[in-house]
Each structure stands twice: as structure tokens, then as C-alpha cells.
Amino acid sequence: MTARAGRLTFRRVFPRFLRLLLTLLAVLLAGFYGAANGAKRPGSGWAFKQLPVFVNLAPRDVRERAVQAMRAAAKNDGPEADRARAELLRLGGAALPHVLPQLDSLEPSARGRVALALGPLALRMRVASVDDVATPERALLFFGRFWQDRSIEFRPTTVRRAVERLAERSLTLRRDDVIHADTYALEALVAALGKVQNAGDAARVARLHPVLMHITGRGEALSRTPTIDEAMRAARRWRELWLQEGADYSVLEGPRRVAALATETQFGKWLAQAAMWRLGRARDGSSVSADVLAALPSSALHVLFLQLLALAVAAGTALLDRSPGLWTRTRTRVAATSASIVASYPMVLTLALALELKAGHAGVLSLCAQALRSGDVNLMMGALLGVTLLSELLVTLPSRLAAAGHGDHDAIEDDG
Amino acid sequence: MKATAPALPLRLAQWILALWLVLGLAGALLPHSPLLLVGLGSDVLAFAAVLLVALLVGVPLGALAGSGPRWIDVTLGFTTDWIAAVPVVLLLAFLRPAGMTPAGGLLLLGLLRSLEVGWVVRSALLRAAVVDTTWAARSLGYMPLTVFLRQRLPAAAGPALAHLAITPVWTFLLDAVGTAAGLGAASSGRSLGALVAGSQTSVASSVAAILAVVALTWALHRLGDHYGLRLARK
Numbered sequence: 001m002t003a004r005a006g007r008l009t010f011r012r013v014f015p016r017f018l019r020l021l022l023t024l025l026a027v028l029l030a031g032f033y034g035a036a037n038g039a040k041r042p043g044s045g046w047a048f049k050q051l052p053v054f055v056n057l058a059p060r061d062v063r064e065r066a067v068q069a070m071r072a073a074a075k076n077d078g079p080e081a082d083r084a085r086a087e088l089l090r091l092g093g094a095a096l097p098h099v100l101p102q103l104d105s106l107e108p109s110a111r112g113r114v115a116l117a118l119g120p121l122a123l124r125m126r127v128a129s130v131d132d133v134a135t136p137e138r139a140l141l142f143f144g145r146f147w148q149d150r151s152i153e154f155r156p157t158t159v160r161r162a163v164e165r166l167a168e169r170s171l172t173l174r175r176d177d178v179i180h181a182d183t184y185a186l187e188a189l190v191a192a193l194g195k196v197q198n199a200g201d202a203a204r205v206a207r208l209h210p211v212l213m214h215i216t217g218r219g220e221a222l223s224r225t226p227t228i229d230e231a232m233r234a235a236r237r238w239r240e241l242w243l244q245e246g247a248d249y250s251v252l253e254g255p256r257r258v259a260a261l262a263t264e265t266q267f268g269k270w271l272a273q274a275a276m277w278r279l280g281r282a283r284d285g286s287s288v289s290a291d292v293l294a295a296l297p298s299s300a301l302h303v304l305f306l307q308l309l310a311l312a313v314a315a316g317t318a319l320l321d322r323s324p325g326l327w328t329r330t331r332t333r334v335a336a337t338s339a340s341i342v343a344s345y346p347m348v349l350t351l352a353l354a355l356e357l358k359a360g361h362a363g364v365l366s367l368c369a370q371a372l373r374s375g376d377v378n379l380m381m382g383a384l385l386g387v388t389l390l391s392e393l394l395v396t397l398p399s400r401l402a403a404a405g406h407g408d409h410d411a412i413e414d415d416g
Numbered sequence: 417m418k419a420t421a422p423a424l425p426l427r428l429a430q431w432i433l434a435l436w437l438v439l440g441l442a443g444a445l446l447p448h449s450p451l452l453l454v455g456l457g458s459d460v461l462a463f464a465a466v467l468l469v470a471l472l473v474g475v476p477l478g479a480l481a482g483s484g485p486r487w488i489d490v491t492l493g494f495t496t497d498w499i500a501a502v503p504v505v506l507l508l509a510f511l512r513p514a515g516m517t518p519a520g521g522l523l524l525l526g527l528l529r530s531l532e533v534g535w536v537v538r539s540a541l542l543r544a545a546v547v548d549t550t551w552a553a554r555s556l557g558y559m560p561l562t563v564f565l566r567q568r569l570p571a572a573a574g575p576a577l578a579h580l581a582i583t584p585v586w587t588f589l590l591d592a593v594g595t596a597a598g599l600g601a602a603s604s605g606r607s608l609g610a611l612v613a614g615s616q617t618s619v620a621s622s623v624a625a626i627l628a629v630v631a632l633t634w635a636l637h638r639l640g641d642h643y644g645l646r647l648a649r650k
Contacts, residue, residue: 019497026498034510342500343536343579345584349503354593363502369597372509388501395500 024388029267030055031384035377036266044375045283047244056268059260066095070102073117074110079268085117092121092215093182094249097154100147103140112136115143122146124214127181154184163188163208170207173218178211186215190242193235202231209234216241236277243272266334270381279382283374288382292364296386299363302352303394310337311401338401345395349387364390426642429635436460436632452621455608456628462522462603463632464583469526470533470580477530478537478572483545483564489538496535504528505590509599518604525590525602535536535580540572577640581633586614588629 036053039046069091072084088095097166099118103111119133127146133139150156162177163185178185190214193205206226213219218241222234250262262268273280279288314337318330341348353365362370364386438458443453481489499507507528512521545568590602591609601610608625611617 019494022494023497023501026494030498030507030510031502034506037513074534339539343532343539344455345500346502346504346507347589349591350589352503353503353505353597354589357593357596365506366597368506369509369599372506373598384502384506387503389500 020392022227023392024103024385027384027388028381031381032267032270032377034372035375035380035384037109038372039377041375044377046266046305046375046377048266050268051264051266053266056261056264059247059252059257059264061247061257061260062091062094062249063098063251065248066091066098066323067102069095070099070106074106074114076113080111088114088117091123091183091248093125093154093180093184094186096121096182096184097146097151100143100151103143109136112140115139117265118143119305121182125180126176127180150180153181156188159185160188163192166211167192167204167208175211179214182215186212186242186249187246189215190238190246193238194226194233196235199228202226202228205231205235209238212238216344239276243269266377270377273378274381280369280378281383282379282382283376284353288378291367291379292382294384295362295364295367295383298392299352299365299387300390300394302355302359302361302363302365302407303348303390304397306348306355307341307394307398310341311398313337335402335404341398342395342402344389345398349391349397425638429638429642432631432635433639436628436635451606451611451617452604452624454616455611455625458604458606459584459587459608459629462525462587462607465519466526466529466587466603467580467583469523470529470583472530474528474530474580475537475576476535477534478571479541479564481534482538482541482572483568492534492538495531499528499531503593505588505594505597505602507597508590508594509601520601525587527585529586531538533576533579537572537576540575541568542573544568574641574644577644578637581636581640584629584632584636610645 001223019145033053034048036046038044039049050231065087069084069087073088075081075084088099096118099114103114106114113136116133116136116139116295118130119139122128122133122139122142123130127150128142131138132142159178159181162174162181166178178189189208194201196202196205203225206222206224209219209222213221216247219234219237222230226234234388247260248263250256252264263272270280279292282288282291299404311334315330318326318333321329325328349365352363356363356366364383368383371377371383436456439458440456441452443455444461445451445457449457477488481492496505502510507535508524516524549599561589568647588601588607588609591604592613593606593609595601595605595610595613601607603612608629612625
């Protein structure tokens with residue numbers, strides 16, 4: 001039993017769908033390579049340009065960063081030591097489980113310098129007074145005791161529970177529990193923001209937002225009762241921060257380290273952004289999906305116009321020929337022209353781009369070229385996705401005509 | 417009279433090709449040549465390089481896809497699908513890394529062109545296989561390679577040469593659209609396409625450049641038609 005020609009069956013649709021997926025993947029990979037190259041220029045606004053493009057063979061996590069910063073901060077004063085001390089403060093509480101147990105491996109004076117560098121962190125965590133960390137000796141003594149008493153609190157489950165309690169109700173004690181963990185609680189805090197859909201969610205964000213601001217030293221204060229939109233924007237900004245710097249505050253081991261080979265790359269970050277925020281935002285702050293959807297009809301019209309023009313010329317030349325068999329001749333020429341259109345489809349798209357540039361009607365093709373020129377990765381990839389889907393859709397017309405000309409519908413599977 | 421009618425366009429095509437070569441070489445070699453002549457020189461080199469790569473890579477690739485192992489056909493089909501999904505001018509911009517040499521750029525252009533040519537050759541070979549009249553000869557013990565070289569490959573020569581003939585227009589359009597879109601010319605910044613898309617070019621120069629490229633394409637098409645037919649008859 002074979003399916004009738006032209007009928008939609010799983011056997012016909014599945015390979016075509018698989019091919020479309022593979023094409024989409026190949027286009028995205030090639031396009032991203034170009035976009036990442038374009039984003040290298042200064043002022044492109046691409047936040048992940050320091051990462052490898054597709055594979056990160058040596059993803060760096062908080063442990064590696066903290067130990068490296070500790071060794072550099074242990075040196076005598078100098079620009080490198082200053083940078084390392086600033087880095088230790090940025091890494092914050094998340095660095096403590098990797099720095100404090102290793103202090104003993106340093107010589108006494110270096111140990112004191114590192115402890116003194118961690119002083120401002122202890123103040124931020126509200127676990128020390130200024131006097132406690134005023135000199136290297138005092139700071140060293142303080143951090144020794146601190147780790148003895150509180151190392152048990154630096155566990156994911158303990159911190160997650162503290163964050164959950166804070167998300168439910170904001171009390172000073174609950175706030176302090178989370179602030180004591182500092183950036184160690186960042187992952188749990190960002191996860192606890194959750195989806196913002198109603199007033200209850202907005203209130204939860206309002207409870208977590210000040211703590212996040214205190215820990216990171218970033219962000220703008222929200223009103224006491226923020227609107228849902230304000231809360232959504234705030235939650236989005238924290239998620240963006242986590243996407244950009246999350247690996248700096250977490251330990252990558254086991255499956256997470258394996259996943260980081262792909263996730264801690266420019267492509268991985270773009271993919272995460274695209275999945276979380278519908279292709280993300282362009283450099284000018286506009287929504288990429290909205291920009292692409294608005295530009296698609298113009299490009300579709302240009303491509304369709306070119307296809308119909310070519311077919312009309314083919315049919316016209318058949319009419320001019322005065323030999324007998326007009327209908328057969330026209331069908332043959334239209335089929336042959338359709339096959340040529342399919343074979344030269346990238347050129348049809350190039351001509352459509354030329355039309356867009358000449359006419360000044362911004363379509364998705366010119367949007368793609370413009371974004372590539374300016375190094376706007378999100379917009380370029382969104383536009384490229386639009387171009388690929390558009391061309392896959394519109395090439396169906398000449399494919400069908402060419403196949404009909406050959407009297408064989410299955411030819412579409414092979415030629416299209 | 418019947419014999420002279422097809423000879424005249426053929427002779428004209430040969431003259432156009434010769435004129436292109438002479439003017440192109442002059443433009444490439446003479447210092448301080450006018451921009452149009454420089455463009456012709458740049459394009460002669462680019463067209464020759466792209467045509468050569470497309471011929472050397474595209475035809476064997478298409479031949480293998482049309483009659484060789486199935487995986488080559490599937491791979492070529494997938495690659496063609498992939499390339500067909502985006503404008504060539506954008507694809508070039510994606511794949512061309514910063515600081516690529518002009519020779520590398522032309523090689524990339526030739527490889528992209530060879531994929532299209534390969535697909536045309538593959539399709540022509542499959543069509544030839546459907547109407548293959550040599551099965552009786554093959555059943556009597558003739559080598560399939562002989563059959564392939566004498567029967568099927570010449571049948572694919574016509575479509576392949578016709579497709580190769582549009583290479584000048586193809587390259588010219590890529591140069592022009594790439595320049596207009598701000599992505600850089602595909603072959604060279606001194607090409608005719610870049611000249612036409614440039615803002616300071618006069619209308620007369622643009623018209624002359626377009627006519628030159630169209631005439632060359634026509635000439636190559638004519639010559640391809642003629643020699644393709646001769647090859648098929650052999």
C-alpha cells in the first residue's frame with residue numbers, strides 16, 4: 001500500500017521536516033559565526049564577545065576565578081594586586097568557600113593581605129564591624145573564626161531555604177540570613193524571582209530586589225508597591241545579569257561542567273537569550289521578534305514579485321513563439337523557469353535584497369544586512385531566522401510548479 | 417544561408433570574449449587606467465577564477481552526486497538546501513573571516529558557485545539516467561565508466577555550461593548588492609559591480625559596465641551552447 005501522490009503522509013512530511021530543522025541549524029551556525037565576527041568591533045554592544053564562539057574547552061567558574069584572584073591579591077601592592085582585590089569583592093560570598101580554606105597555604109604576610117582585601121566584603125555581608133577588619137592581623141583572625149562558625153551555612157540547600165523564606169515574607173532577620181551568604185545566594189535569588197504575572201509575583205520581586213541590589217551593588221530601587229510591568233522589567237534585568245555573569249558565581253562540576261562546554265559560549269548565551277525572551281532585544285532596545293515580524297511582509301512581497309516576474313516572462317516568451325502547442329509550450333517554459341528559480345534561489349534572495357535597498361522599504365533581508373554591519377547579534381540572528389523561514393516557505397511555489405511540469409510530485413522531495 | 421545564420425552569433429560571441437580579455441588585461445596591467453577599465457581587469461580575473469573553481473569542483477561533485485554513492489548526493493542536497501535559504505551576499509559575509517586574502521575570497525566564491533553547478537550537473541545526470549538507452553550495452557558487459565563518460569556526462573554538459581555562463585552576472589550582482597548593503601564587494605572593491613553600486617559613478621559608466629557584463633554572459637552562453645551541443649553529439 002503506497003500513499004497517493006501529493007497526499008500528506010508521515011513518511012513524506014517527517015524527512016522534509018528533519019531537513020528543514022537541519023537547514024535551520026546550519027544557517028544559524030554559519031550566521032552566528034558571521035555575527036560573532038561582526039560583533040568583535042567596538043561599540044557592538046554584544047555582552048559575550050569575550051567568550052569562545054561555539055565550544056568552550058576551558059569554562060571558568062567561581063573556584064578558578066577566586067583562587068586566581070586570591071593568589072594575585074596575596075602579592076604586594078601593584079595594579080595586578082589591586083585588580084585581584086576588586087575581583088575578590090565582585091565574586092563576593094561565592095568565592096569564600098574556595099578562598100578561606102586555602103588561606104593556610106599562603107605565607108603569613110600574604111594571608112594577612114588577602115584577609116584585609118576581603119574586609120569590605122565582610123562589611124557588605126553585615127558579619128563584621130569596621131574594627132574587626134581594620135588591620136591584616138584582625139582581619140585574618142576574624143575570617144578564621146567566621147569560617148569556623150559559619151562554613152556550614154554556605155551550602156546550596158541552606159541558602160535556598162533562606163531565600164524561599166525571604167520570598168514569602170520580608171523580615172529583617174530573613175533578609176540578613178540571605179545577605180550573610182552574599183553572592184553565594186545569587187543563583188537561588190534569581191531563580192526565586194520566578195514568572196511575574198500578577199500582583200503577588202510583583203510583591204515577591206519587590207521583596208527580593210533590594211537584597212539583590214545590596215549584594216551586587218547594581219540596579220535601581222523599585223517603589224514599595226511596584227506595578228507588574230516594573231517588576232517584570234526588574235526580574236528580567238536580574239536574569240540578564242545571571243546569564244552574563246552566572247558562571248562567575250557558581251561551581252561548574254559534573255554534568256554542569258560538561259554542559260558548560262556549550263552553554264558558556266557566545267552561541268549558547270544567544271540561544272538561552274532567544275529561548276527566554278523571544279529572540280531578545282536589539283541594540284536600540286526594541287524587541288527583535290517584533291522588528292522581524294514587522295519586516296517580514298515587505299521581504300515576502302519582494303521575493304514573490306521577483307518569482308512572479310520570472311514566471312510571467314517565461315510565459316510571455318512562450319506566447320510570442322508562434323509554433324503550435326501553446327499550452328504545452330507555456331507549461332514547459334514555466335516549469336523550466338521554476339526549476340531555474342529553485343536552483344538559483346540564493347540569487348533571487350540577493351535580488352530581493354537589492355530591491356529593498358533601492359526602494360528603501362526595510363524588509364527582513366536589509367534588516368539582516370544592517371544588523372550584520374553594525375554587529376547587533378540579536379537582531380542579526382532574529383532576522384536570519386526570519387529570512388530562512390521565509391525562503392523555505394516561498395521556495396515551495398517554484399518547487400511545486402517545477403515538479404508539476406515534470407508530472408512527478410515526488411520530485412519536490414529530491415529537487416526542492 | 418542556413419549555415420551562416422548560427423555562425424554569426426557564434427563569431428560575435430568569440431569577439432566579445434576576446435575584447436573582454438584584451439580590455440581586462442589592459443585594465444589589470446596598465447597603470448592609471450580609467451575606473452571602468454580597472455573594473456574590467458578585476459572582473460576578468462575574478463570571473464576566470466570563479467569559473468575555474470566551479471568547473472573543477474562543481475562538475476566532479478555533481479557527477480559523483482548523480483551517479484556515485486548515495487551519501488554524496490544526500491550531502492550535496494543538504495548543502496544546497498542550506499545555501500538556498502539565505503542570500504549569497506549574506507552567506508559570503510558570514511563565512512568570510514576578517515582579513516581574508518582576495519585569493520581566498522575568490523576561492524570561497526568559486527566554491528559557493530560550484531555547489532550550484534554541482535547540483536545542476538547532478539540533476540542533468542539523473543534525467544539522463546531515466547532515458548538511458550545504454551542498458552542493453554551495459555548488460556552485454558561494457559564498463560559502466562565508459563557508458564558514464566560517453567553517454568551521461570556529455571548529456572549533462574549542456575545544462576552545466578549554460579549555468580556556468582551566468583557566472584559573470586552572478587558575480588557582478590554579488591559585488592553590486594554587497595557594496596550597496598555595506599557588506600563589501602564579493603570579489604573585489606575595484607570590480608564593475610562595486611563601481612556601479614558606488615555613489616560617485618556616472619550613469620554612462622554604470623550603463624557601460626552593465627552592458628559589458630550582459631554581453632559577456634550572452635557570449636559565454638552562446639559559446640557554451642555551441643560547444644555543449646558538439647560534446648553531446650560526440
